[in-house]
Amino acid sequence: MIRLLVGTVLIMDNIYFLMIVALAFLAIADLIVGVSNDAVNFLNSAIGSKAISFRTIIIVASLGIACGALFSSGLMEVARKGIFVPSEFMFSEIIIIFMAVMITDILLLDFFNTLGMPTSTTVSIVFELLGAAVAMALIKIGANDGSFSEVLNYINTIKATEIILGILLSVVIAFSVGAAVQYVSRVLLSFNFEKKANWVGAVFGGIALSAITYFIFVKGLQGSDFYTEIEPLIEGRTVLIVTFSFIIWSLLSYLVITVFKQNIYKLIIAVGTFALALAFAGNDLVNFIGVPIAAWQSYEAWVASGMPATEFAMDVLDEKVPTPTIFLLIAGLIMVLTLWFSSKAKKVVKTSIDLSSQEATQERFSPNFLSRNLVRFTLLASKYTSTVIPDSIQKKIDKQFVKPSIALSRGKTHDLPAFDLVRAAVNLMVASMLISIATSMKLPLSTTYVTFMVAMGTSLADRAWGAESAVYRVAGVLNVIGGWFFTAICAFVAAGTVAYLIDLGGGTMIAVLLLLAILLLTRNYIKHVKKTREVRAEDSLIKAESNSIHGVIEETADNISKSLKRVGKIINNTMVGLINQDLDALKKAKNMVVKLESEIEELQNDIFYFIKDLDDSYLNASKFYIDVIGSIQDVAQSSSFIANVSHKHVNNNHKVLKKKQAEELLAINHRLIKLFDQIREVFETRTFDRIFPPIMEEKQALLESVQESIQKQVERTRTEDSSPKNTTLYFSILLETKDLIMANMNILNLYYEEHQRSKELLDLDE
Incomplete structure (x- = not known):
């Protein structure tokens, strides 16, 4: 003691x-x-x-x-x-x-x-x-x-x-x-x-x-x-x-x-x-x-x-x-x-x-x-x-x-001192x-x-x-x-x-x-x-620095692949979080969307400098680049809408989705992720010939599946006692999913058309 x-x-x-x-x-x-x-x-x-x-x-x-x-x-x-x-x-x-x-x-x-x-x-x-x-x-x-x-x-x-x-x-x-x-x-x-x-x-x-x-x-x-x-x-x-x-x-x-x-x-x-x-x-x-x-x-x-x-x-x-x-x-x-x-x-x-x-x-x-x-x-x-x-x-x-105007080599615009x-x-x-x-x-x-x-x-x-x-x-x-x-x-x-x-x-x-x-x-x-x-992640989007259509295709193809990989994660986290009422997963999806949209906004802000640096003989590259950035933005906006409405639904403690609704969404989500993986493989390998017909057929089948789910929900709404909030949310997700699919198809069409044009020019040269 x-x-x-x-x-x-x-x-x-x-x-x-x-x-x-x-x-x-x-x-x-x-x-x-x-x-x-x-x-x-x-x-x-x-x-x-x-x-x-x-x-x-x-x-x-x-x-x-x-x-x-x-x-x-x-x-x-x-x-x-x-x-x-x-x-x-x-x-x-x-x-x-x-x-x-x-x-x-x-x-x-x-x-x-x-x-x-x-x-x-x-x-x-x-x-x-x-x-x-x-x-x-x-x-x-x-x-x-x-x-x-x-x-x-x-x-x-x-x-x-x-x-x-x-x-x-x-x-x-x-x-x-x-x-x-x-x-x-x-x-x-x-x-x-x-x-x-x-x-x-x-x-x-x-x-x-x-x-x-x-x-x-x-x-x-x-x-x-x-x-x-x-x-x-x-x-x-x-x-x-x-x-x-x-x-x-x-x-x-x-x-x-x-x-x-x-x-x-x-x-x-x-x-x-x-x-x-x-x-x-x-x-x-x-x-x-x-x-x-x-x-x-x-x-x-x-x-x-x-x-x-x-x-x-x-x-x-x-x-x-x-x-x-x-x-x-x-x-x-x-x-x-x-x-x-x-x-x-x-x-x-x-x-x-x-x-x-x-x-x-x-x-x-x-x-x-x-x-x-x-x-x-x-x-x-x-x-x-x-x-x-x-x-x-x-x-x-x-x-x-x-x-004074300063002459810079291509791609060096952002090397200017502040x-x-x-x-x-x-x-x-x-x-x-x-x-x-x-x-x-x-x-x-x-x-x-x-x-x-x-x-x-x-x-x-x-x-x-x-x-x-x-x-x-x-x-x-x-x-x-x-x-x-x-x-x-x-x-x-x-x-x-x-x-x-x-x-x-x-x-x-x-x-x-x-x-x-x-x-x-x-x-x-x-x-x-x-x-x-x-910030340094390999999936971060990069600004285009090429001044030819071929160079822009190469650079933007990487951005498409990275964007789809991230959108796939966003949609998957959103669906799982919505069905399981997991607010943390939904918050994570929202944060991922914000970061993706911020990077896309940077790409848009760079369009002015990209066009300004182009030679007159490569002006077609600017139109292609603008269309691609616009389509990527459409994809991001659709995923953002789905993530936000799902987070709002769960955050407001509304009723969980019915079993049939959850099953249909999971099935669509599974096929959507599979479609994203196929598209990503096309862009990673630059095999744009594979866009038609296999991927387009898969896209059409998925759109029909989404439309079928919409019709089923219409019938359920008329015959069953359903929640107005659930019904609104379900329709919103399905309709935005259709827009998401169509935005991806627009991207594929852009690349396929440009790929075919390049092949024709190559054949003419030979």
Whole structure:
């Protein structure tokens, strides 16, 4: 008994040590999850412009992160005293706040990563600290029968307000500055910037590189512990440093252009990527390891004091405590490894690039009321502005925004960069300047807000959002910004709730929450891997790239085979799910239909580029391709209707199908799947001679069978007591099955006719 009591006391004494260990592991996980989200901040410009290879981009960004990690020590104070007043909390309370923040943060960021949406790690950590601190303050106030207004005594309202306002203002500032700089750059350089005189590129290089180097390596250093050593050399000499920097960089840029014959814009993008990665690590590292380091330093101070955890006030966090360099180096290494191996990072980057693309892309977001009205308002404002500016000036400005036509080899349309080198350079230059200014002020500015809104501002100024895409792009931006505010609310509420649960349940609750976090992270990872495999699945439809009728037949034949294989699975899952009242099987069928229709929509969206790339001698291929895509869409729509009405029937708990109905449907389903298999074999083997007569005879027999089932149901409806819902559903499925069969026959007729025409032409040639 005594031994048990001693063991219990030891466990209670070590619970805080175990919490510190748990926080260390959470910090590692948070670094991985956070970098996956924030990679968009410094990769999108270089990747979108395709200025340098992806491998080079990652190497440059990795070096920037490694260096930036060493400069982030100064910002660690935000986690210790930026949001709450440490002296108002005891060690036992502060450790609960830190634990709640880290558990919430990792789950929240992973959720957004899984969606492929860039969110703000700064917003999440700030509002998690605020939420957990408020929750703990309310617990203390409640225990002492205090007033609710006393909660302000526990929160560093001045600094917290400064941080939150800085984050919100950064949205407007980043967008406005990005748009203004890009507009001026484009008016001066145009899209034909590479044809300008060498001195133009040299001056632009001088401005861009001097701005980047000054704001990163001078202003950025003000947020680090290294600044005190070089402060005497920098302080009060801003104009001199900027002037000499501009002259030196302009001369070097001119040498690069004239002597080494290199593209100066690519150099700017490489340096800018390094600088932005450095700024990101310097500013955002506090979001990932600031809380665990503050917890560790609190633990050290508590152990040294020898006081009970419930009586040791955390005044120590008010003091400036340097962060051990080894921690920063380890964190930097983990961030670099994540950058190299995280597939989620690439997914998040894609969202930002698509929204800022100069070319037409598959739009991910649907327009909404707000986006439509914003676009209308902008168009009206543009018309008014054009009446104020003289026509001669307006024409000169418009001329600078005319994009040159780029000759591409066949099938390479989609290899175009999302935007050009000028916009990429402006993105990097403006974003790095704004972030490093915030770092020098020790404000944990949201790098996601800044880089994303700079990219959106430059896209708008560059006229990338045209009539074809503006309403979708604006909707996408609003979705992302809405996600940021959603992050703030979720972070505040979730962290407060977790802090309350930990205070209520102690060590047991911490164990439960950590286990839940592990399970959710594992589940999201498995879902992500599964989804990635689905995208790469061999049954995914491919876009036509051939410019001859024969090539189109070959490529589309594969799509027909894949589509029918998937439609067969959809119909089979639907019939089995309907007859067995299996809602999960019906949901699976619906999801399969949605994915198939989405891929077919992508093929339809590509028709414009396919036709545009064709030579005049191959225009027949375009008509054939359009007819094929239309027929595939008819097949998908029929299977979609059958899956949806069946799911609705079961989901609404209507009566099950009668035995005769179920038997007839299963028989038709069996013959339909058999017909699909025969058609697939024709397309896989390219034996189009087999279409007539065997497959057409099977098709006719199946149609007669469906018609016979319809007639039987008519007779049953007149003579038997049947359910109106069942009857409606049964007729709907049978009628749509007829349409499904006919759509397949249309496809077969298209290929058979084209096959016969090809044979006739071949005979004539011989």
